[in-house]
Amino acid sequence: MALVHWAPFREIEGLQREMNHLFDTLAPAANGETGRVSFIPAAEIQETPEAVHLKVEIPGLEAKDLDVQVTAEAVSISGERRSETRTEEKGVTRSEFRYGKFRRVVPLPARVQNDKVEAEYKDGILTLNLPKVEAEKNKVVKVNVA
Incomplete structure (x- = not known):
């Protein structure tokens, strides 16, 4: 049986990246245009x-x-x-x-x-x-x- 090292903070960082990507697509850009969904x-x-x-x-x-x-x-x-x-x-x-x-x-x-x-x-x-x-x-x- 192999031991697998679990890094919970790596999973949290991945979740944070996903959430940031979601909010970046929803937020207005600097040029005034909105992302994919407004x-x-x-x-x-x-x-x-x-x-x-x-x-x-x-x-x-x-x-x-x-x-x-x-x-x-x-x-x-x-x-x-x-x-x-x-x-x-x-x-x-x-x-x-x-x-x-x-x-x-x-x-x-x-x-x-x-x-x-x-x-x-x-x-x-x-x-x-x-x-x-x-x-x-x-x-x-x-x-x-x-």
Whole structure:
């Protein structure tokens, strides 16, 4: 049986490197651009026998700034938060909010009629009513057992 030397601090250093890499990709760069991900909106999905209802929280935007695309299997929501006000003092720019592009793809639990989607954007909440295709509405079928 071989003895293996365990170095717990080496594992902690590895974890620290991984966490630093994660936060480096999320934090704004010096040139003002953000990393790979700047904002991921929260979503809530509910399925009824007739439709799929999706609510997405996207505060601080106008409806014209949103790009919503619906396929039979998923919803893609993208947009960009833009900075309206900044303060510059002694070469330092200050902003309290995060800005940048975002994109969220939400897979749907059932196939929907993407040409009959109803959408409403009010008070920072995007609400989508996605009617199911007829085959999905009649998915449960009673089977007679002989």
